[in-house]
Amino acid sequence: MDQVAAAIGSLPEKRPLVDLILSGHAHCFEHLRTLDTKHADSNLNWLVCGGSGASLRGQRKDEVEVMEISQGGYVQMVARSLLFIGRKGKGRTARSPHTFLRIDVHQGVPPKFVIRPFIVEKLKNKWSSSAIKPFVIQNL
Structure with missing residues (x-):
């Protein structure tokens, strides 16, 4: 993206x-926002909507921070x-939510997106x- x-x-x-940014195949729903x-x-918004149709696998904990190891270590x-919406629990208490989205795009610069997860x-x-x-x- 830096080259672009x-x-x-x-x-x-x-x-x-x-x-x-929209993506899938993570077997969960997640709204991520990158930092500076x-x-x-x-400062980008990412929506991952992948818990649909396939057998859901176990998910990570509900941590709210995404960490990365830089080139400097x-x-x-x-x-x-x-x-974050993903599979939770085991056995009789297991929950396996499949998700889908409706996104309404409103006019304007920048556009406004109303996200409706189901x-x-x-x-x-x-x-x-x-x-x-x-x-x-809405990116302001």
């Missing part, structure tokens, strides 16, 4: 290179997890669904 930023040059109003990394990936926090889960041999409280992403 160098090729583009400075963006108006100090906007990030991208407004929102001193690189082009600073020191550990630094590079992102914060703002919302959960579908099999509890006691019956499927149920629920919505998570919507949240807004």
